[in-house]
Structure formats: C-alpha cells, structure tokens
Amino acid sequence: MAAEISLMAAFDEGRRDFGTGEESRALDAFLRGVERRALRMAELATRSREEALDLVQDAMFGFVRHYGGHDGAEWPPLFWRVLDSRLNDWHRRQKVRGRWSLRPDDKDADDDPIAAAPDVREPGPLARMADGEASAALDAALRELPLRQRQAFLLRIWEGLDVAATAVAMRCSEGSVKTHLSRALANLRRALEAYR
Amino acid sequence: MNPTDDERWLERAKALLDDSADNLDAATLSRLNRARQAALATRRKRPSRWAWSAALAGAAAAVFAMAIGLHQRVAPSGAPAASLQPADIDVLSSDDDLDLAENLDFYAWLEQQPAGGPSG
Numbered sequence: 279m280a281a282e283i284s285l286m287a288a289f290d291e292g293r294r295d296f297g298t299g300e301e302s303r304a305l306d307a308f309l310r311g312v313e314r315r316a317l318r319m320a321e322l323a324t325r326s327r328e329e330a331l332d333l334v335q336d337a338m339f340g341f342v343r344h345y346g347g348h349d350g351a352e353w354p355p356l357f358w359r360v361l362d363s364r365l366n367d368w369h370r371r372q373k374v375r376g377r378w379s380l381r382p383d384d385k386d387a388d389d390d391p392i393a394a395a396p397d398v399r400e401p402g403p404l405a406r407m408a409d410g411e412a413s414a415a416l417d418a419a420l421r422e423l424p425l426r427q428r429q430a431f432l433l434r435i436w437e438g439l440d441v442a443a444t445a446v447a448m449r450c451s452e453g454s455v456k457t458h459l460s461r462a463l464a465n466l467r468r469a470l471e472a473y474r
Numbered sequence: 475m476n477p478t479d480d481e482r483w484l485e486r487a488k489a490l491l492d493d494s495a496d497n498l499d500a501a502t503l504s505r506l507n508r509a510r511q512a513a514l515a516t517r518r519k520r521p522s523r524w525a526w527s528a529a530l531a532g533a534a535a536a537v538f539a540m541a542i543g544l545h546q547r548v549a550p551s552g553a554p555a556a557s558l559q560p561a562d563i564d565v566l567s568s569d570d571d572l573d574l575a576e577n578l579d580f581y582a583w584l585e586q587q588p589a590g591g592p593s594g
Contacts, residue, residue: 409490
C-alpha cells in the first residue's frame with residue numbers, strides 16, 4: 279500500500295514539475311522565438327500559408343515530443359532539423375501526387391564561375407530597390423531555389439547557424455552545406471540582379 | 475565574390491526577411507500561438523523521466539518486500555529455521571556455563587561415582 283502511494287506521488291510530482299517548471303517555460307520561450315521564422319521558411323517552400331502553418335505545427339509537436347527533454351543549447355539545430363524533415367516529406371508527397379512544379383535542379387548550370395561572378399563595380403542586388411519591391415523580389419528568388427539550397431541559405435544566413443549546426447539541421451555533411459550555400463548565393467545574386 | 479559587396483546585400487536580405495516575419499497578421503500569430511500551446515500540452519501529459527525512475531524504484535522495493543514476506547511465511551513448514559532461544563543466549567554469554575555444557579558427559583560420570591572416589 280505504501281509502495282502504491284509513493285508511486286502515485288512520484289507521478290503526480292513529475293507532472294507538476296513539468297507543468298509549471300523551468301523547462302516548460304524555456305521550451306515555450308524558445309518556440310515563441312523561432313515560430314515566425316519557421317513559418318516564413320515553410321511558406322517559401324510550400325508557397326502556401328495554410329500548408330506552412332500545418333507544417334510548423336507538426337514540427338513543433340515532433341520537436342517537443344522527441345527533443346523537449348534535451349539541453350536548451352541543443353534546441354536550435356534540432357528544431358530546424360525537425361522542420362527540415364517535414365519540408366522534405368512535404369516535397370516528396372507533392373512529387374508523388376504529381377503536383378510538383380519543376381524548379382531548377384542542383385545540377386543546373388550554376389557552376390560556371392564566370393557567370394556567377396559579380397560585377398565588383400555594382401553595389402550588389404537589392405541595393406537600388408525600395409523595401410516592398412526588394413522584399414517581393416527576394417521572396418520570388420528564394421522560392422525558385424531548390425529546397426536544399428534555400429534551406430542552406432535560410433539556416434546559415436538568416437537563422438545564423440554555423441556550418442556544423444546547419445549540417446545537423448539538414449542531415450548532411452558540412453561540405454554539402456558549403457556547396458549548397460555557395461550555389462544558393464550565386465543563384466540568388468543572379469536572380470536579384472535581373473531586377474535592377 | 476567581393477566580401478564587402480556580399481555583406482551589403484546579404485544584410486539587406488536578412489533585414490527584409492526579418493521584416494516579413496515581424497509583420498505577420500494577427501490571425502496567423504494567433505494560430506502559431508495555439509499550435510505552440512498544443513505542442514507544449516502534449517509534453518505536460520507525459521510523466522517526467524524522474525517520475526519514471528521513482529516509479530521503477532518503488533516497484534522494485536515493493537517486489538523485494540513481498541519476497542521477504544513470502545519467505546517468512548514459508549520457513550516454518552520447511553526446514554527448521556535456526557533461531558536463538560533465551561537459554562542459548564545465557565550459555566553463550568557465560569564462560570563457566572559454556573564449560574559445563576562442553577563437559578556435561580564428564581560431570582554426569584562424576585555424579586555417578588561413589589563418594590570415596592573411583593576404586594581401582
């Protein structure tokens with residue numbers, strides 16, 4: 279009997295600890311801090327806010343379930359890893375359903391260093407556009423990138439993850455991250471310069 | 475690529491992306507909030523690792539206690555359990571008594587001898 283009482287007390291205490299504990303508040307704060315960027319990232323991938331909201335919610339559930347108990351310092355790459363996995367799954371489903379619109383492939387002719395090299399006399403893309411126009415141009419250019427290039431750009435440049443953390447998030451080698459990012463930068467630059 | 479040039483347009487790109495995330499409409503923010511709360515609620519329903527550990531330790535203690543109880547009930551009908559009686563404790567606590575116990579046969583024989591001592 280005493281053993282049963284101690285068992286029940288342990289479970290109740292465990293629930294209480296999590297419900298109001300520091301860990302719960304830290305998780306809430308972390309998710310609040312990344313959810314908007316996660317939504318924009320998913321929206322750029324799916325071109326649909328509704329689909330993006332569903333994917334972000336799914337990613338939040340998966341992250342809390344699998345990684346909520348991890349140390350808080352490990353959360354950023356793990357959260358983006360879960361979202362990246364959901365985005366990959368979504369793209370695979372679109373392919374299967376035949377609703378996949380053809381986009382530039384990683385093997386496209388973006389390896390030409392001469393074509394990719396910027397004109398150093400120019401101030402660079404986006405510099406001469408007003409905010410609204412520049413934002414629309416950037417969105418369009420990002421949407422046209424292959425998924426892996428876009429993820430490498432958003433995670434490294436926007437989210438600020440280092441190469442190692444980006445590799446964890448994208449489940450690939452650090453070398454692949456550098457390759458995807460290099461191609462993304464070249465493609466973006468070329469696409470955005472067309473707006474000038 | 476020219477690093478300075480890259481830095482310039484990448485900073486602009488980051489600022490534009492930040493703006494787009496900061497200026498989401500209220501309905502979208504509300505749905506994000508609900509999604510976050512729902513995800514956190516699933517975590518609250520699960521007992522913590524500490525609770526599972528305590529439960530396992532409690533279960534192990536309960537099983538051990540039951541095993542001890544069963545052993546004590548079975549012992550009387552099986553082989554006689556060795557137990558100390560009060561008289562044994564008295565014997566063990568006194569050197570003289572222990573000597574008497576060890577030489578009981580000698581003292582019994584001595585008792586049966588005639589008063590004048592053994593005749594040869």
